[in-house]
Amino acid sequence: MGDFTAQELTAIFVMQGFSGLSLFCVFLLMALGLAIIFGQMGVINMAHGEFLTLGAYITYLVSYQAAEWGATALTWYFPVAIVAAFIGTFALGYLVERFMIRYLYNRPLDTLLATWGLGLILQQVFRSVFGPREKTVTMPDWLLGSYRATDMIDIPLNGLFILVITLVLTLALFALLYRSRWGIKVRATTQNRSMANAAGINTDRVDRLTFALGCGIAGVAGAAFTTIASTGPTTGSLYIVDTFLVVVFGGAASLLGTVVSAFGIAQSQSILSFFWSGSMAKVFTLLTVVVILMLRPQGLFASKVRR
Amino acid sequence: MNLHTLSRSWLAGLTAVTLGASALFGTAHAATPPTDEVMTTGLAVTDDTVKVGILHSLTGTMAISETGSIQAEKLAIKQINEQGGILGRQIEYTVEDGASDWPTFAEKARKLLQGDKVATVFGCWTSASRKAVLPVFEQNNGLLYYPTFYEGLEQSKNVFYTGQEATQQILAALNWANEELGAKSFYLVGSDYIWPRTSMKIARTHIEKHLGGRVVGEDYYPLGNTQFGSLINKIKLKRPDLVFAAVVGGSNVAWFKQLKAAGMTADRMPMLTISVTEDEVLGIGKQNVEGFYSSMKYFQSLDIPSNKEFVAAFKKEYGDDAVIGDVTESAYLGPWLWKRAVEKAGSFDVDKVVAASDNMEWKEGMPHGYTKVDPNHHLWMRTRIGQWGSDGQAKVVWESDVIEPNPFPEGY
Numbered sequence: 001m002g003d004f005t006a007q008e009l010t011a012i013f014v015m016q017g018f019s020g021l022s023l024f025c026v027f028l029l030m031a032l033g034l035a036i037i038f039g040q041m042g043v044i045n046m047a048h049g050e051f052l053t054l055g056a057y058i059t060y061l062v063s064y065q066a067a068e069w070g071a072t073a074l075t076w077y078f079p080v081a082i083v084a085a086f087i088g089t090f091a092l093g094y095l096v097e098r099f100m101i102r103y104l105y106n107r108p109l110d111t112l113l114a115t116w117g118l119g120l121i122l123q124q125v126f127r128s129v130f131g132p133r134e135k136t137v138t139m140p141d142w143l144l145g146s147y148r149a150t151d152m153i154d155i156p157l158n159g160l161f162i163l164v165i166t167l168v169l170t171l172a173l174f175a176l177l178y179r180s181r182w183g184i185k186v187r188a189t190t191q192n193r194s195m196a197n198a199a200g201i202n203t204d205r206v207d208r209l210t211f212a213l214g215c216g217i218a219g220v221a222g223a224a225f226t227t228i229a230s231t232g233p234t235t236g237s238l239y240i241v242d243t244f245l246v247v248v249f250g251g252a253a254s255l256l257g258t259v260v261s262a263f264g265i266a267q268s269q270s271i272l273s274f275f276w277s278g279s280m281a282k283v284f285t286l287l288t289v290v291v292i293l294m295l296r297p298q299g300l301f302a303s304k305v306r307r
Numbered sequence: 308m309n310l311h312t313l314s315r316s317w318l319a320g321l322t323a324v325t326l327g328a329s330a331l332f333g334t335a336h337a338a339t340p341p342t343d344e345v346m347t348t349g350l351a352v353t354d355d356t357v358k359v360g361i362l363h364s365l366t367g368t369m370a371i372s373e374t375g376s377i378q379a380e381k382l383a384i385k386q387i388n389e390q391g392g393i394l395g396r397q398i399e400y401t402v403e404d405g406a407s408d409w410p411t412f413a414e415k416a417r418k419l420l421q422g423d424k425v426a427t428v429f430g431c432w433t434s435a436s437r438k439a440v441l442p443v444f445e446q447n448n449g450l451l452y453y454p455t456f457y458e459g460l461e462q463s464k465n466v467f468y469t470g471q472e473a474t475q476q477i478l479a480a481l482n483w484a485n486e487e488l489g490a491k492s493f494y495l496v497g498s499d500y501i502w503p504r505t506s507m508k509i510a511r512t513h514i515e516k517h518l519g520g521r522v523v524g525e526d527y528y529p530l531g532n533t534q535f536g537s538l539i540n541k542i543k544l545k546r547p548d549l550v551f552a553a554v555v556g557g558s559n560v561a562w563f564k565q566l567k568a569a570g571m572t573a574d575r576m577p578m579l580t581i582s583v584t585e586d587e588v589l590g591i592g593k594q595n596v597e598g599f600y601s602s603m604k605y606f607q608s609l610d611i612p613s614n615k616e617f618v619a620a621f622k623k624e625y626g627d628d629a630v631i632g633d634v635t636e637s638a639y640l641g642p643w644l645w646k647r648a649v650e651k652a653g654s655f656d657v658d659k660v661v662a663a664s665d666n667m668e669w670k671e672g673m674p675h676g677y678t679k680v681d682p683n684h685h686l687w688m689r690t691r692i693g694q695w696g697s698d699g700q701a702k703v704v705w706e707s708d709v710i711e712p713n714p715f716p717e718g719y
Contacts, residue, residue, distance in 0.1 A: 004544065012544050015569075019536025026534070124366065132370035134560060134590025144594065146570035152543070156568035159536075228568070229533040230560030230590055234368050238531045238557055273537040278528035279499045281537075 011152030020270035022159040022228075025166040027262035029224060030239050031246040032173060033217035035258040038247055040190045040210050043101060044112045047119035048243060049236025051093065051215045054122070055085035055222025056137075056231040057130060063137045075140045078223075082165070085223035086216045093215025097208045105207075119236070126233035134232040143227055158227035165224050169217065174255065186210055249289050251299025261300055265289070339395030346655045348448075351424040357396045357655060359384070359642075360403060360419035362430030362440070367407025368556070373432045375586055375631070376454050376638035377402070380429045382624050383642035393646050394653070401425065409439035416440040420447040426655045427452065429641040432634070434458060434501055441466070450657050452641030455634050456581070456603075458505035459714040464661060467644060468685045470637040471604050472714045473506050476581050478513055479690045479707040480602035481551070484579055485518045487705065490549035492521045494542050496562075499527040503553035506581060509719045510551055516718070523547050528554070533561040539569045542576070550578040559587055563595040573598025579692075584632030585699070593699040603633040605675040606693045606701040617674040630699070636674050643673070644680065677709050685712030 004012075034048050059081040066077035096118065104111045143161055146154035177183040188196040189203045197203050222236075229235070242265075250261030265285060272281035293299070342354055351358035361380050363373040384398045392398060401423055405412040412431065419425045420443065427450040431437045434457050444451050444465040451466045459472035484490040493514050497503025507525060514520040523545045526538055542550060554562045559582060566576075579600040585607050588596055607618060607630060617639065622629055644664070649655055652663035669678040679687035687709050693701025 008544065012540055015540050015543070016537065019534075019540060022536060023534050127366065127370060132374050133586065134371060134557070136590060136592035138592070139594065144567065145572075146568060148570060154570035156565070156570075158564070158568045225533075228561060228564055230557040232371055232557060232590065235557060237368075238533055269534075270537050274541060277526050278532060278538065282529055282532075 008152060011150065014149075014153050015155075016270065016274055018155055018159060020267045022156070022162060023270050024263050024266035025159075025162045026225070026228070026239075027242060027246050027266050028170065028259060029162070029166050029221035030218070030243040031250070031258050031262055032169065032255075033214040033221065034243050035214075035247050035250070035255060036173070036177075036217075037211055037214035039254065039258075040186055041105075041207055042108065043105075043211070044108060044115070045211075045214070046112060046116035046240070047096075047122060048115075048214075048218055049238075049240035050119045050122035050126075051089045051218035051236070052222035052225070052239060053126060053231075053233065053236040054092065055089050055219030056226050056235060057126060057135070057222075058085040058088045058219065059223040059226045060130075060135045060137050060231055067138055074138060075142070078140055078143065082220055082223045085219040089219025089222070090212045090216035093212040094208060096215070097211040101211060102204065102207070123233050123236075130233070132233060134230045137226040137231060139227060161227060162224050165220065169220060170259070173217070177255065182206075182209070245286075245289060249293065249299055251301040254299070254301040257299055257301030264300075340653070345394050345653065346426075348656050349424060350426045350655055352396065352426060352655050355396055356399050357393060358399050358401065358423060358425050359645075360423060360425040360428040360430065361400050362403045362405055362412065362415055362419060362428050363432060364407040364436075365402070365404040369405075369407040369432055369436075371556070371590075372586065372634070375635035376430075376432060378625055378629075379454075379621070379631075379635045379639035380641060382621060383639050385624075386620065387642055387646055393649050394655075398642070403430075405431070405436055409435050412436040413439045413443050416443040416449070416451075417447070420444070420449040426450070426649075427645050427657075427660075429454075429638065431455075437461075437466070448657050450645070450660060452645060454638035454641060456637070458502045459716070460505065462683050462685075462714055464684075465657070466684060467641070467664065467680070468712075468714075469640040469644065470634060471688065471690070472685055472712055473502075473509050474713050474716045474719070475604070475685075475688070475690055475710045476602055477506055477510050479710060480579060480581070480692060481510060481513050481518060483692055483705050483707075484549050484551075484577075484600075485520065488549060488577055490520065490547075490577070491518075492523045492545075492547045492549075494523055494545060494547040494550045495525040495552075496538065496542075496550060497527050497553040498532075498555045498558055499529050503527065503555070503582075506553050507551075509716065512719045528558060530556060530558065532558050535562050535565045536569075539565060539571060542571070543569075548577070550576060552578055552580040553582045554580070555582050557590075559583065560591050563591045563599075567595045583695075584634065585630040585701070586632035586635065588695065588699045589630060593695075593697055596695040596699075597697050599695055600704070601693050601695065601701060602690060603693060603701075604688050604690055605631075605633045605636040606691060606703060607631045608693075608700045608702065609675065609691075610703075611671075611674065611676055613672050613676075614674040640673060640678070640686075679709075681712050683712060683714060685714055687711055 037043055037045050062077055062081035062084055066073040143158050146156050148154055185201045185206050189206045246262045250257030269281050269285045272284055346352040363377050364370050388397050403415040419428055429452045431453050432455050437453055453466055453468050454470055456470035456476055495507045497507050511522050581602050583601045648660045648664040652659040664680050665682045667680045689709055690707045691703050692705040694704050695701050
């Protein structure tokens with residue numbers, strides 16, 4: 001890289017840092033919901049990607065409606081879409097827990113199969129309702145394009161937007177889990193279910209809300225991702241592998257672990273694909289994760305849990 | 308040619324003209340030739356019907372792309388039936404779902420050929436599905452019309468390729484970019500599988516050997532990749548005159564959205580793709596593709612009378628919002644190619660249909676214009692460069708001469 005000026009290199013350094021940061025946000029948004037479901041409840045939710053897709057489709061529906069209502073609606077619909085996506089996926093998650101997951105607790109392989117089947121069913125429902133073709137969510141103008149800091153540096157606006165959503169959501173989740181009465185119940189249930197039950201915590205209710213909350217977060221992620229990628233029946237499956245990778249690598253039952261692991265994987269992938277090809281970056285990242293997990297099967301951060 | 312054969316072929320021609328005229332004016336019904344005359348190989352042909360197969364993915368990831376092909380094939384069959392069918396027989400179709408799974412494609416192909424005894428099959432989309440069914444068609448001496456533009460390096464007696472092979476789509480487009488845009492340095496980007504890799508190999512050789520240009524970068528991303536930030540930064544740093552792209556599927560949507568978000572609009576960074584048709588634009592969004600170029604043989608906006616009719620018929624059948632991409636149009640060609648070959652051969656037998664197909668020519672009548680079937684089973688046609696507008700339609704900015712298909716290019 002000898003024939004580039006210092007200014008160019010700085011610009012690339014800044015933009016590369018930002019692209020790593022946006023990738024980190026994407027990973028974190030995906031993984032948060034899965035982490036609380038997998039971490040707090042021990043349920044492997046293979047349909048997590050489909051909840052994300054549902055959130056994306058709800059955003060599409062809201063944007064479609066907004067387009068009917070005119071330009072002002074189209075400018076400001078996005079916050080509404082995010083709330084709608086959260087409510088929709090939260091409700092579906094609640095029902096799924098109530099009618100399916102609760103019968104399968106302590107049977108991890110069965111929940112894995114059942115949620116995988118649920119995922120396939122949802123995919124086909126999306127296909128039947130919305131058609132197999134990808135849908136475009138019309139972006140409001142303030143989410144399009146980039147902020148040109150200098151001649152060389154462009155900061156994508158949708159990246160900034162996702163950064164803000166991720167920050168807000170992560171802080172809210174930490175506050176909820178570590179600063180609220182409900183959070184105490186969740187953590188108590190995670191650490192020792194029968195003891196929590198004996199102490200008068202309605203663990204069934206805690207489980208139901210935790211699962212629904214995890215799904216709701218996936219819905220918000222889906223809404224946010226419409227700004228950077230595609231919305232189709234199988235969109236969720238594009239993210240699910242990375243999501244599991246982040247959660248397992250970070251260590252189940254540890255939100256902090258999820259954050260750190262998302263950051264590590266995102267930065268290494270982003271930096272490697274700058275110097276290498278995209279496919280090779282992925283291979284190398286996966287290899288590193290596999291080796292680290294072999295040496296440390298419990299993940300980066302393991303919290304003490306009585307099983 | 309002696310006098311005897313001359314008079315015979317002359318007679319045959321005269322008969323064909325008479326038959327055509329009577330069908331056109333509906334004054335008299337041509338006598339339907341008896342079944343044992345038009346079919347000797349046990350195909351599902353009766354005195355008034357002929358059965359064909361449609362084999363595409365109705366479910367799974369590829370359903371996104373293959374839906375348009377199914378619609379086009381059904382439309383063509385419907386139109387042929389309305390005109391009186393083929394050799395006096397109405398076409399009946401059986402639709403099989405390949406489910407985006409290659410072994411399933413092979414199994415369904417076997418079912419269509421051995422079980423249903425279909426006279427021909429219209430189907431497949433990905434190269435992988437075509438490779439999976441190829442041995443089945445060759446063993447059973449079946450007939451397949453394959454609609455997608457693809458990497459070339461294949462030729463089979465049992466397959467007709469109605470899309471472009473790689474050199475048709477790429478070489479002329481690169482020449483155009485070199486002459487009209489003055490592009491000297493190129494950045495090649497693709498999804499990581501056989502079609503983009505083969506296409507980029509051809510592109511690189513052409514750029515370096517024939518255009519005297521430079522390839523400043525070449526990158527492949529896994530199918531389904533949705534993060535292109537690092538790639539976009541690399542492109543910014545290398546500053547090529549043109550980005551040449553073959554990204555497919557959901558990745559394509561992410562690629563264009565992130566280019567736009569990074570401020571890489573068409574005026575700052577010209578890009579020519581070989582993987583964006585009207586179908587893809589639906590998913591990517593009009594606002595994200597504006598100003599970029601695609602190299603295709605067909606665009607919905609083509610100003611050709613037969614295309615206007617085709618678009619009108621397609622919209623009448625599938626609604627005003629329906630769009631037609633290059634592959635959809637290729638799929639529409641299949642039944643028409645087969646119809647003419649069968650009528651020319653006077654038989655549904657595969658060997659005779661294949662023999663009759665050589666050098667069939669359409670000066671007009673096809674939506675994309677001039678068409679000729681090469682003995683190598685690929686089509687002669689033009690390549691066009693379209694620039695995407697804010698309405699999601701491409702404006703044709705350049706058109707090549709008719710290009711000979713060359714599935715096994717030498718020196719590439």
